[in-house]
Amino acid sequence: MRVLLVEPNYKNKYPPMGLMKISTYHKMLGDNVQFVKGFDHSVDKKVWDRIYITTLFTFDFDVDVKTINHYKLLVNSIDDLYVGGIMASLMPEKVIEATGIDRSNILTGLFTDTSVVGDNNNINVDELPLDYDILEQIDYKYPAGDNYFAYTTRGCPNNCPFCAVPILEPYFHETNNIIDQIRTIDEKYGPKRHLLLLDNNVLNTENLESLVDDLCKIGFGRGAKYVDPGAYNIVMMRYRNGDRADFLDKKMAAYLEGLKKRIKSVKMLETFLQIVIGAEDAEDYAQYMLDHDKELSLIVEKYRNKAKKARFLDFNQGIDGRKVNDENMKQLSRLAIRPLRIAFDDIRLKDIYCKAVRTAHRHGIKEISNYILFNYKDKPEDLYERLRINIELNKELGIQIFSFPMKYSPISETDRTYIGINWCKKSVLAISAILQVTKGVVAAGSNFFYKAFGSNLDEYFELLAMPRELIMFRSYFENNGITTKWKALYGKLNGEQKERLMALASLNVSELRKTPWPNDLKDILEFYLIKHSDKTEYSNEKYIQLSLMEDSNIIIED
Ligand code: SF4
Incomplete structure (x- = not known):
């Protein structure tokens, strides 16, 4: 059988693990497998016996639909094309509507039963090893690198309303033994340096101690070293x-x-x-x-080169701060874990989060980072406060917590335009402008933080209101006096005027030009039309250097 595996041409950090397992499956059956990313016209002339297309983020819906509509013409029958992955699992009806494929050709959730594709065997595809070789067939390089990717558990018993896991993997369970998973990769592809575990809530396992024993056995105990063969x-x-x-x-x-x-x-x-x-x-x-x-x-x-290099293990999806205790931190501290990612999704979890960080630190885990959800039900000041708490914890404990703010978008939406109930578009755009400079990382140092986000809440709100170009090219506009002029005008506005300014500044430039400007905001609105003329002459060096210097600790990130 000739099998084509397709990943749409979106940007993504991890290789398509589902397709890598499907490749292993079909190679076990003796089939010919080819993998492409996006549209590869070298495969267009063939007719394929079966095509699998994966999907990922819901906001890539349009790219996915285009891809499905293209490849559905390359199979003998439309019934030989299967679409799976996260987006398709979350919105199968929308996929059907946009592509005309049948519901039975959308593989939702985990691929554990091959009868759904009409095969007659008892193979659980989800438990098969990844076929790393298919990645050699494309030019795209995944930012997560050539590392081990695995799960030790699937699912999560929590039902956080903003999260897709309860829909995708509703039952928490342990997967096949991690020693076997790693050994299989070693024997087939050779050893890899780092281990990225994509468990959604590993602390929910009742067998943490034996899992840690296994991870130590396969070379990821504390202080682990790797010699590239x-x-x-x-x-x-x-x-x-x-x-x-x-x-x-x-x-x-x-x-x-x-x-x-x-x-x-x-x-x-x-x-x-x-x-x-x-x-x-x-x-x-x-x-x-x-x-x-x-x-x-x-x-x-x-x-x-036989130099010994440090190797790390990363529970990349983060751990649940509410479950952190002395016992499980004692276990995790036996591992070469870097960083330990603790979710800090809600300011109301402040005490629990701080306690979790202190507990991890007490057990010698000093490389900590966290995911911070914003634009959900939180307020803009909650984001500032959560970031500031990390800066204070860094000072108190002498560590460096890096933060990754993550903008919430509802899992039912096919674009990223959602604005949270307590946010406005201008504030969200300002945060994204600040983060754009540092590739999404909020570095650990207080110098960086207070410069990037303001040294108090007033400065933070002022930054959120600041024209995007003035945020992006901070040093340039500070040095030529434009920022000072804007600040002088902004400082004269009262609360009600600031609110109206934020609403107008949420418009894009062409909308803003067309909208009548109120007399009292005319002067300041001019600043929202400013464009930095030469993007190549990036005048934010000091700010970038500051963030990069403090960012040197990050090992595996976008
Ligand atoms: S704990 Fe994490 S994985 Fe589990 S439902 Fe909540 S956000 Fe999702």
Whole structure:
């Protein structure tokens, strides 16, 4: 069977784990599998026996629909096309309406039963290992890098109304053994450096101690180090396993090319060059390499980089601060965890959150970061307060908590325009402008924080009201005096005028131009039409440097 796997051309951090498992599944059945991202016209001429399309964020709905409508023409029958993933699971009816595919061709939730695609076996696709090889078929590089991606648990028993997990994975359960998952990857693809665990609520497990034991056994205990085996050893292992692929040969050739420069011994270099030159004419490159492994491996072992590097484990979806206690922090502190992400979604959880951070810290976990939901039922000042609390905790505990504010959008919406009940569009845009400079991270240092968000609530609200260009090109407009002029006008406004200003400043520039301006706001509204003329001359250096300096601790982020 010829199987095509498609990920629409949206930007995403993690590789498509669902498709990687489906690839493993079809390869187990002896099928030919190809993976593409977006529209790849090299696959358009074929007719595929089955196509699977994944989906992710609901706000990528239009891209997904375009992709489905394109690929539905490349299967024998529309019934041979399946759409799955998060967006499709959350809004199957909308997908049906926009694409005409049948409800039975939308795979909602986890792919645990292959009868839904008409296959007759007892394979639980969700528990299969990931096929990393499909990623070699596309040019897109996932920001999360070439690491282990796994789950140790699925689901979450909490029903937070803003979260999609209760719909996608309604039952909390443990998955297959993490030792087996990692061992399978090691044996097939070679070891990877970091481990990203995508559990939604790992602290809900009753077997945390044995899970931590297992994670220590597979090399992620506290202080864990990693020595990269190098492409030579990995590709050789794969050749020995019988794997043959162009990308393996290319990886091997590129590695040997790089190694050549490091060989100091004249005799070894001579032998090395002889082998490498001979490889150019080899009919079977892989077999040729295997035949010369004995001589080559001596050279590779002498010159390959054997530096020990720290490796980390990251429960990337965050842990539930309400469940943090001495017992579970004692367990997690046995791991090379970095960072420990604790959700801080609601200011009302302030005491629980602070207690959770202090408990983690007491057990020696010092690399902490958090997700901060905003634009939900919170107020703008709640966001400031949560960020400020982290700055104070940093001072108190001598640590560096990094924050990742996450803008809420309802899971039923297909775009990101939602504005929370206590927010206005201008405030949300101001936060996004501030975060744009630092790629979404609020660094740990107080210098950065008070500069970026204001040193008190008054300054924070002033920043939220400030024209976007003045926020984005902060140093430039501060230095040329424009910001001072704007501040002087803003300072003269009363509360009611500020409210009207925020409503008008929420309009985009063309709407603002068309709208009649009230006399008392005319002067200040002029500032909202200002455009920084030369975007390449980015005049925010000081601000960027400050954030990057303090951001150096972040290891795996967008
Ligand atoms: S605890 Fe986290 S994963 Fe669970 S429902 Fe709430 S937000 Fe979602």
